Amino acid sequence: MDCHDILIIGGGLAGLSAALKISSDLKVAVISKVHPLRSHSVAAQGGINAALGNNPDGKDDSWEKHTCDTIKGSDFLADQDAVEMMCKTAIPVLYELDGLGAPFSRFPDGSIAQRPFGGAGFPRTCYAADRTGMILLHTLFEQCIKKGIAFYNEWLVTNLIIHEGQCVGVVVYDIASGKTHSIKAKAVIFTTGGYGRVYLRSTNAFINLGSGIGMAYRAGIPLKDMEFVQFHPTSLFGKNILITEGARGEGGYLLNNKGRRFMEDYAPSSMELAPRDIIARAIQTEINKGNGIEDKYVHLDLRHLGRKKIEKRLPGIQEICIYFAGFDPVEKVIPIQPAQHYSMGGIDVDEFCASLVKGFFAAGECACVSVHGANRLGGNSLLDAVVFGKISGESASNFVEGGGGKIAGDNILFAEAKRWEQKINDLMRKDSGENVYDLLYQLKDIMSIKAGIFRIKADLTDALSQIALLREKFKKAFISGNCFRYCQEFVTISEFDSMLDIAEVIVFGALKREETRGSHYRLDFQKRDDTSWLKHTLVNWSEKGPKVSFKDVKIGKYKPVERKY
Amino acid sequence: MDYHFKILRFDPLKDEKPYFQDFFSRPKEMDSTLEAIMEIRDKQDPSLSFRYSCREAVCGACAMVINGNITLACKTTVKSLNSHQIVVEPLPNLEIQKDLIVNMDPFYKTMESIDPFLQPNGPLPEKGFRIDEKQMDKIFQFVTCLWCGCCYAACPVVSRDERYIGPAALAKLYRFVKDPRDGRDSAFWTKINNPGGIWGCDTVFRCNEVCPKDVRPADGIIGLRKKLIVEKTKNLFKRKS
Numbered sequence: 126m127d128c129h130d131i132l133i134i135g136g137g138l139a140g141l142s143a144a145l146k147i148s149s150d151l152k153v154a155v156i157s158k159v160h161p162l163r164s165h166s167v168a169a170q171g172g173i174n175a176a177l178g179n180n181p182d183g184k185d186d187s188w189e190k191h192t193c194d195t196i197k198g199s200d201f202l203a204d205q206d207a208v209e210m211m212c213k214t215a216i217p218v219l220y221e222l223d224g225l226g227a228p229f230s231r232f233p234d235g236s237i238a239q240r241p242f243g244g245a246g247f248p249r250t251c252y253a254a255d256r257t258g259m260i261l262l263h264t265l266f267e268q269c270i271k272k273g274i275a276f277y278n279e280w281l282v283t284n285l286i287i288h289e290g291q292c293v294g295v296v297v298y299d300i301a302s303g304k305t306h307s308i309k310a311k312a313v314i315f316t317t318g319g320y321g322r323v324y325l326r327s328t329n330a331f332i333n334l335g336s337g338i339g340m341a342y343r344a345g346i347p348l349k350d351m352e353f354v355q356f357h358p359t360s361l362f363g364k365n366i367l368i369t370e371g372a373r374g375e376g377g378y379l380l381n382n383k384g385r386r387f388m389e390d391y392a393p394s395s396m397e398l399a400p401r402d403i404i405a406r407a408i409q410t411e412i413n414k415g416n417g418i419e420d421k422y423v424h425l426d427l428r429h430l431g432r433k434k435i436e437k438r439l440p441g442i443q444e445i446c447i448y449f450a451g452f453d454p455v456e457k458v459i460p461i462q463p464a465q466h467y468s469m470g471g472i473d474v475d476e477f478c479a480s481l482v483k484g485f486f487a488a489g490e491c492a493c494v495s496v497h498g499a500n501r502l503g504g505n506s507l508l509d510a511v512v513f514g515k516i517s518g519e520s521a522s523n524f525v526e527g528g529g530g531k532i533a534g535d536n537i538l539f540a541e542a543k544r545w546e547q548k549i550n551d552l553m554r555k556d557s558g559e560n561v562y563d564l565l566y567q568l569k570d571i572m573s574i575k576a577g578i579f580r581i582k583a584d585l586t587d588a589l590s591q592i593a594l595l596r597e598k599f600k601k602a603f604i605s606g607n608c609f610r611y612c613q614e615f616v617t618i619s620e621f622d623s624m625l626d627i628a629e630v631i632v633f634g635a636l637k638r639e640e641t642r643g644s645h646y647r648l649d650f651q652k653r654d655d656t657s658w659l660k661h662t663l664v665n666w667s668e669k670g671p672k673v674s675f676k677d678v679k680i681g682k683y684k685p686v687e688r689k690y
Numbered sequence: 691m692d693y694h695f696k697i698l699r700f701d702p703l704k705d706e707k708p709y710f711q712d713f714f715s716r717p718k719e720m721d722s723t724l725e726a727i728m729e730i731r732d733k734q735d736p737s738l739s740f741r742y743s744c745r746e747a748v749c750g751a752c753a754m755v756i757n758g759n760i761t762l763a764c765k766t767t768v769k770s771l772n773s774h775q776i777v778v779e780p781l782p783n784l785e786i787q788k789d790l791i792v793n794m795d796p797f798y799k800t801m802e803s804i805d806p807f808l809q810p811n812g813p814l815p816e817k818g819f820r821i822d823e824k825q826m827d828k829i830f831q832f833v834t835c836l837w838c839g840c841c842y843a844a845c846p847v848v849s850r851d852e853r854y855i856g857p858a859a860l861a862k863l864y865r866f867v868k869d870p871r872d873g874r875d876s877a878f879w880t881k882i883n884n885p886g887g888i889w890g891c892d893t894v895f896r897c898n899e900v901c902p903k904d905v906r907p908a909d910g911i912i913g914l915r916k917k918l919i920v921e922k923t924k925n926l927f928k929r930k931s
Binding site: 159160163165168177219220221223225229230232235236253254256263264268271301330332363364366408441444445448451498560562578604608609611613 | 721745750814821833869
């Protein structure tokens, strides 16, 4: 049986960062359900934060100020030691990426260009026009080619194999052949990304079903702070394609149906550059009050920036508007609405990306260290993916080189693959039942209506029972296509199991947390409550349903204060 | 009014040859062809196979042929086709694996063959590189390449000459040659100074026409040709003096 020292699941920015960090003496492979360049990291637009101080307005910036902004942005739920480490490392990491060939935009003095972003005291977001994720993913993929990293593309991992408390491998479904098999590994790193498509309106790629998080949960690893779901304020109305925060960083305005810059009422000093949770709520409030257009959206106005600036700094946004909405933002305002964008929560790991299961590590959006707490600042997700991707690679290397890894007997892995094959065969044998795509749309509806930007007990309780009903229906799901090769229906069925779990944990956490913090807004508990709720939510899987426990937030020198922008 | 989709189906393990299957559906006006065929798959035939991911023209997964045009399905709105009949086929110049999915490996190999990674011309400066904004702007056109394979599929030389590495790989190489941080050994010229490399191009600009990101790969090929000629001429003068 195929045996690796380290398997990385997911070929996005975190996965490739991990692969590049692992010692060349170890046998490593990246498994991805798509070609790595199709990973969702490619869609990140605005930039990556590091206090380089290149912008003339950012001369006084420092990694300490980056730390402070990130913690305040997180509504004080982030672990401060981890944030400090991330922000400090950001500076050498940016120079390293530049040295690997990342084509960052430049200032006239030749240094890496930096723009203002939401919730940041200084312009510290480094960028390559509005294609930062794309150029970073390509740069790291190029480096993986140089290093000769092995990739298994279009393989879907379906199970994490834990034996005697230790991770010993994974079960994979080869999408091209339709065959299932197991692979042994002394350590496994999950860099599987987010679950955006649990929601109806999401900026995420169609592939972001999030099953990595669900697999870890089923394997007994707790999920942390899952109730904190980021809604990006500005997604293109209708399509929900991301319109970067950089558009506001470059000076774009948000206007309601009266043409008024309504952010004045919500964040008078930061205006359009307040953190995302605050702006998303402001937009939704405006729409709910009848100040939206067609009661559905507001406007993002870039026209005053002029053609030259838009074409140079925001060419991707211009392209998106032209191709997907049929107008040029140089001439017309952009209709925008909030949409699910990012998961602050995820697989519970420490600052070394280690979980409580030996040999299992996680990094990037699927993981929760936590550096984003209750609300992530724009420009910190690419940073998180690179910094913690590297750390996860280092931790897994140390673990294997230190002799921590175990090789399980073939029979254990065969048994897991067999169990999975059995499940497929059962599905194949049915010739009628529920269509998984129908169920998926129903789940998206529930999550969007009941567990969106504004939450209330009655809705959340209702959502839980509706998810339970869907789970019953899902037992009757069947594969109608009768073909295993390149069967997207099967991929969706196998991931849907996890999506139900993830949705349940999000709602469950949201119901338990009786306060308002960051992205989690309870209409029935509108205040932050540090006495009872300055703590991380942990949810474990059990036969009887999710089990909640709590963990202290690591507070350092930044004492929780009221967040004002 | 319903749209009539004719989608190419082929499973080499089952079917003798490819065939078109008819579907009828009513996509929304601004739906992309990708969204339209996803809806057909979800509601009419879940066995229909095609690749996709970002749905916003940045990942390059959904390259295919739509009404004869090689493009990304996600950025082609149904409305823009101005026709109620929509014919969808897999990329040419690559082998069909199933339905609209082709084997991209030969294309990826050409990309990897040019050593597509920065080869720095010295140690990394501690405070990062200082690079002229204008020099960086010159490579921006080429760094937006998504590795989608549209140009490779459209290239008439690729279809007739298996030695030719194709437009995307050469444009990618040019991106590094023009990068002020790159100092690759001039030995790379021997790899491409032949009909399998820069001299293979017919300059019919099919690559420029089909590129969904306006990379204009032929600009890169022509750029490499010019640069090679300049280098050769320089050497000529050196030898004379």
